[in-house]
Amino acid sequence: MVPEVVLASSSPRRTELLRMLGIAHRVVSVPVNETMIFGDSVPSNVSRLAREKALAVASRVTQGLVIGADTVVVFDNQIFGKPTDANDAVDMLRKLQGHVHEVFSGVAVIDAKTLMARMDYRRVEVKMRKLSDAEIVSYVNTREPLDKAGAYAIQGVGARFIEWICGDYYAVVGLPLELTAHLLIESGYSF
Numbered sequence: 001m002v003p004e005v006v007l008a009s010s011s012p013r014r015t016e017l018l019r020m021l022g023i024a025h026r027v028v029s030v031p032v033n034e035t036m037i038f039g040d041s042v043p044s045n046v047s048r049l050a051r052e053k054a055l056a057v058a059s060r061v062t063q064g065l066v067i068g069a070d071t072v073v074v075f076d077n078q079i080f081g082k083p084t085d086a087n088d089a090v091d092m093l094r095k096l097q098g099h100v101h102e103v104f105s106g107v108a109v110i111d112a113k114t115l116m117a118r119m120d121y122r123r124v125e126v127k128m129r130k131l132s133d134a135e136i137v138s139y140v141n142t143r144e145p146l147d148k149a150g151a152y153a154i155q156g157v158g159a160r161f162i163e164w165i166c167g168d169y170y171a172v173v174g175l176p177l178e179l180t181a182h183l184l185i186e187s188g189y190s191f
């Protein structure tokens with residue numbers, strides 16, 4: 001029997017991506033404190049946060065495979081999560097424009113019965129073209145960037161600003177699908 005899949009995320013993008021793969025699932029989201037540990041690397045931080053998000057839900061359901069994920073943008077030794085407000089979004093985009101930055105997406109799959117956790121991450125390079133201040137302000141006014149790490153959505157209006165990427169497109173949107181499918185299969189799921 002194929003195990004039930006539970007998505008531990010409030011992100012509508014992640015639900016859509018799982019649906020795209022044909023993975024039936026329910027969504028159970030529990031707020032988790034998303035602070036980075038400074039001595040740790042970005043890959044271990046996003047993997048740990050993905051695991052914490054999944055664990056918060058796995059401890060509340062009796063069975064199933066629980067998926068957690070975490071996505072951040074890194075540029076010039078700074079980590080950009082979701083902007084705190086519109087001004088923060090403008091600041092982020094002023095820094096990112098004209099440069100290559102990295103996106104790290106961690107994914108964890110936890111078997112709720114055994115609490116066995118599998119996790120990994122993907123790293124993607126993204127080149128954002130130069131943006132004028134007027135373009136940045138008008139983009140932030142669309143409100144699209146306000147709930148996105150790095151203050152842009154590659155899958156939305158923000159696509160206009162992205163020259164190229166190197167890596168898994170779906171990791172930028174928030175859920176690396178090849179990795180997620182791999183972790184699910186290792187945990188007993190079958191397609």
Ligand SMILES: Cc1cn([C@H]2C[C@H](O)[C@@H](COP(=O)(O)OP(=O)(O)OP(=O)(O)O)O2)c(=O)[nH]c1=O
Nearest residue numbers: 009010011070071148149152153154172173174
């Ligand atoms: C860079 C980028 C990020 N994002 C999104 C993916 C994530 O939803 C979000 C990063 O925030 P996360 O903290 O990873 O996720 P979340 O708060 O949206 O959801 P939850 O913690 O409940 O799982 O940024 C895009 O949608 N498009 C992009 O191009």
